[in-house]
Amino acid sequence: MSVLWRILSYLKPYRWTLISGYVALLLSVAAQLAIPRLVELAIDHGIAGRRLQVILAAAVALVLAGIAQGLLTFARSYSFQALAENIAYRLRHELYQHLERLSFSFFDQAYTGQLMARATEDVNAIRRFFWVVPRTLVQSLGTLVAVSVMLFLMNWRLAAISLSVLPLLALATVHFSRKARHLFLEVQQQFGVMTTVLQENLAGARVVRAFAREDAEHARFDAELQDLQDRSLKAAWWSALYTAIVTTLGAAGIVVVVWYGGREVLAGNLSIGQLTAFYFLLILTAQPIRMLGWMVSSTARAIASGQRVFEVLDQQPEISSPLNAIDASRIRGAVEFRSVSFSYPESGVASLYDISFVVEPGQRIALFGPTGSGKSTLVALIPRFYDVTEGTVLIDGIDVRAYDLRSLRQRIGLVLQDTLLFSVSVRENIAFGRPDASEEEIIEAAKAAQAHDFIIELPYGYDTVVGERGISLSGGQKQRIAIARALLMDPRVLILDEATSSVDAETDRAIQQALQRLMDGRTSFIIAHRVLTLQNADLILVLENGRIVERGTHEELLALGGLYARQYARQAQEHAPMRSAAD
Numbered sequence: 001m002s003v004l005w006r007i008l009s010y011l012k013p014y015r016w017t018l019i020s021g022y023v024a025l026l027l028s029v030a031a032q033l034a035i036p037r038l039v040e041l042a043i044d045h046g047i048a049g050r051r052l053q054v055i056l057a058a059a060v061a062l063v064l065a066g067i068a069q070g071l072l073t074f075a076r077s078y079s080f081q082a083l084a085e086n087i088a089y090r091l092r093h094e095l096y097q098h099l100e101r102l103s104f105s106f107f108d109q110a111y112t113g114q115l116m117a118r119a120t121e122d123v124n125a126i127r128r129f130f131w132v133v134p135r136t137l138v139q140s141l142g143t144l145v146a147v148s149v150m151l152f153l154m155n156w157r158l159a160a161i162s163l164s165v166l167p168l169l170a171l172a173t174v175h176f177s178r179k180a181r182h183l184f185l186e187v188q189q190q191f192g193v194m195t196t197v198l199q200e201n202l203a204g205a206r207v208v209r210a211f212a213r214e215d216a217e218h219a220r221f222d223a224e225l226q227d228l229q230d231r232s233l234k235a236a237w238w239s240a241l242y243t244a245i246v247t248t249l250g251a252a253g254i255v256v257v258v259w260y261g262g263r264e265v266l267a268g269n270l271s272i273g274q275l276t277a278f279y280f281l282l283i284l285t286a287q288p289i290r291m292l293g294w295m296v297s298s299t300a301r302a303i304a305s306g307q308r309v310f311e312v313l314d315q316q317p318e319i320s321s322p323l324n325a326i327d328a329s330r331i332r333g334a335v336e337f338r339s340v341s342f343s344y345p346e347s348g349v350a351s352l353y354d355i356s357f358v359v360e361p362g363q364r365i366a367l368f369g370p371t372g373s374g375k376s377t378l379v380a381l382i383p384r385f386y387d388v389t390e391g392t393v394l395i396d397g398i399d400v401r402a403y404d405l406r407s408l409r410q411r412i413g414l415v416l417q418d419t420l421l422f423s424v425s426v427r428e429n430i431a432f433g434r435p436d437a438s439e440e441e442i443i444e445a446a447k448a449a450q451a452h453d454f455i456i457e458l459p460y461g462y463d464t465v466v467g468e469r470g471i472s473l474s475g476g477q478k479q480r481i482a483i484a485r486a487l488l489m490d491p492r493v494l495i496l497d498e499a500t501s502s503v504d505a506e507t508d509r510a511i512q513q514a515l516q517r518l519m520d521g522r523t524s525f526i527i528a529h530r531v532l533t534l535q536n537a538d539l540i541l542v543l544e545n546g547r548i549v550e551r552g553t554h555e556e557l558l559a560l561g562g563l564y565a566r567q568y569a570r571q572a573q574e575h576a577p578m579r580s581a582a583d
Contacts, residue, residue, distance in 0.1 A: 004299070007126060007306045010087045011134070017086070021079030022138060028072035029142050031065045033150070036280035038062050044273030076135065084131035091123050095312060103318040104385045105345045113196025118312055121191055122305035129302035133295050140288030140295070147281050154274055154281075158264060162256045162282055165249040172249075173296055176242040180300035183235040188304050190231050194224040239297050246292060257282055318345070319384050325404035328411050331396050333361040333492040333523035335382065340391035342377060351377045352546045355391070359539070361492075364524045366537035368564060373543040375527045376417065379495045382525070383412045395493070413491030417498040417527075419478040426455055427462040429481055433489040445488040451480035494524040531568040540564065 011018055042058035045051060099115065151159035201217050257279055264270040270278070336359070342352040352374050359365050367375040380386055381393050384400055393400045400408065410433070421429050430445060431437045437445075442462070446452040454477055458464040466472055466481075473481070486494065526537060534540055535554045542550035542557065542564045550562050557564040 003303050003306045003310065006310060007129070007302060010090065011083075011130075013090075014083050014086055017079055017083045018134065021076055021083065021135065024072045024075035024079060025135060025139050026142060028069050028076055029139060029146065031069040031072060032284065033143075033146055033281075034065050035062060036277040036284070037150075038065065039273075039277060039280060041273075043276055044271050080131055080135040083134070084127045084129075087130050088123050088127035091126060091309065092119055095119050095123070095309065098313055098315075101317045101320070102315055104380075105318055106315055108344065109346050111192070111196040113194075113199040114192035115312070116199065117188070117192035117195045118305075118308050121195075122188060122308050125188070125298075125301045125305035126309070129298050132298045133302075136288075136291045136295050140291050143288045144285055147285050150281055151278060154278055155261075155264060155270055158257065158260055158270070158278065161260055163285075165252055169246060169249050169292070172242060172245050173292055176238065176296055179238055180235065180297055183231070183238060184297075184301040185304035185307065187228070187231045187235055188301070188308055190224070190228045192308075194221070194228050197221050197224050242296070254279075254282065319387055319405065321405040322402060326398060326402050328395070328403040328408040331408075331411055331492050334394075334396050335359040335365075335493065335523055336392075336394040336397070337378075337381075338392045338394065340381065340388050340393060342381065342386065343389045344386075350389070350546060355548060357539070357541060357548070357551065359523055361523055362521050363538040364519055364526065364536065366534035366540040367525060367527045367543060368529075368531065368534060368540055368567075369543035374546040375543055376497055377546075378543070379497060379525050379527065382493060382495065383409045383414065410489070411492045413486035413489050413494045413522075415479070415482045415486050415496050419475070419482045421466050421473070421478055421481060423465065423467055425460075425463050425465055426458065426481060429466060430462075430484045430488055432485050437488055441488060442484075445484040446481075448487055449480045449484035451477070451484050454480075492522060494519060494522045495527075496524065497527045498529070531564065531571050 038058050038061050042055055045054045047055065095118070148159065148163060151162065197220060201221060257275075261270060261275045261278060265272060265275050337355045337357050340352060340355040341350060343350045355378065357365075367378060369375055377386075381388055382395070382400065384405060387401065395403070395408075413433075422432070427439075427442055430442050434441075443452060446455055446462075455462055455464075464472075466478075483496075486496075526534065528534055537554070540550075540552060540554060540557055541548050542562070544563060550557055550560060550564055552560065558568060559565075
């Protein structure tokens with residue numbers, strides 16, 4: 001019930017919308033209840049008494065009641081629809097805003113498909129709950145209470161027999177609500193699993209086709225889809241059973257009216273008009289009784305979905321700005337790692353061991369080592385994507401954990417190995433970190449990254465939309481735009497994680513020339529597998545198995561004759577035939 005109360009707490013900011021909806025609802029119920037009594041008046045006092053004026057008055061009253069009911073139904077429906085949409089907007093806004101604050105460690109363990117399902121299908125279930133239940137609950141209970149009172153006033157014996165099914169209905173409702181919550185939670189969980197598989201296959205469509213794994217992946221998706229169908233059908237079976245029980249109990253009441261009510265008319269205890277009104281009033285209870293099944297299903301599904309949404313909202317960010325955080329906007333870029341060790345939270349296995357080095361402002365630091373040696377993990381500690389397990393990372397002599405997180409990251413430019421562009425224009429992608437940048441600044445950054453020439457050749461130049469994840473561009477083009485994006489921020493610390501891995505040797509040399517000029521005055525960390533691109537670094541750190549095994553300049557490391565020197569010799573030998581062919 002705590003989940004349900006938390007869901008209901010979202011009504012508070014919209015209480016006037018809720019009240020206006022309830023006013024329209026109650027008035028429409030009153031208009032609806034007036035119709036059977038007007039029919040009774042027309043039959044007993046108009047038709048039976050042969051009084052045309054009464055018949056005409058009843059007909060006019062019926063028309064007015066119908067019009068009033070229609071207008072009030074519109075007001076009621078719009079109010080509750082607006083209520084549901086406002087709450088869905090607020091939930092999605094909170095969810096997205098909270099996801100933006102969560103630490104990288106959360107996303108390392110979460111599945112994108114599951115998160116998408118919670119932001120879409122689960123929020124939709126809660127939206128449907130607010131559209132259906134608050135309105136239907138009051139309408140159904142109000143109708144049942146009002147009709148019951150009117151029936152007892154007309155003939156208490158007939159009313160008591162007709163409504164004797166209500167306790168049985170209550171028992172069925174309690175049993176179904178307990179069963180339904182568990183079933184719908186299973187459905188929502190499996191929907192998230194299915195969405196994850198679908199998302200992975202859409203994102204990796206080229207890989208799937210390249211390895212001719214279409215049939216295998218189709219079978220994997222179909223298995224999850226079948227599981228979802230099985231769970232949904234099981235929930236639907238119980239829902240249909242409950243609806244059938246409710247409908248049967250409602251029909252039993254009608255049978256009683258025909259049988260016992262007919263005897264009362266024959267005995268002179270009830271007029272034909274009263275029996276007709278009684279029948280119509282009892283018919284009005286059928287819809288609220290049937291709606292109980294819908295309400296119970298909707299509530300159970302909303303509780304299951306709310307539980308999944310609140311699981312995300314209750315996740316606390318592991319990394320955040322401290323109280324009295326220091327503004328990082330004026331940092332110079334001196335970076336120090338002091339006895340740093342790090343383990344990823346989900347595995348607990350150490351990725352870095354006792355890392356120590358000092359970088360002066362404006363220096364260029366190269367990180368070299370085999371895949372999995374810890375290079376990307378090391379640079380991820382500088383903008384606090386993760387916090388160290390042991391030791392300290394300092395910028396300008398201050399622990400990075402003391403800085404305001406937003407201002408710290410705004411002063412660190414980053415080009416990741418996996419380049420991500422958004423489905424907007426080239427201009428907007430370059431200006432992503434500085435939306436207020438001028439046209440001249442955007443073009444200057446693009447020229448510096450050797451991107452301007454190919455951008456102006458695009459169909460709409462800088463206004464060309466690059467497509468989802470930059471799908472319309474080559475790998476090298478995407479990386480050059482990402483470099484321009486980082487350079488436009490004018491960061492004090494620049495991190496290039498395999499920033500030229502997807503460009504050819506000629507473009508690589510052009511970018512390196514531009515970077516040599518633009519890295520002046522910025523502390524730069526360069527990660528690359530090509531030893532030839534690291535020669536001009538002020539300091540080269542060679543990592544292996546999470547440890548610094550060599551450090552020094554290019555010449556010093558060659559003289560050392562270790563891992564760096566061996567890789568340099570191997571790569572130089574591999575490039576020799578290429579240079580000969582070019583000559």
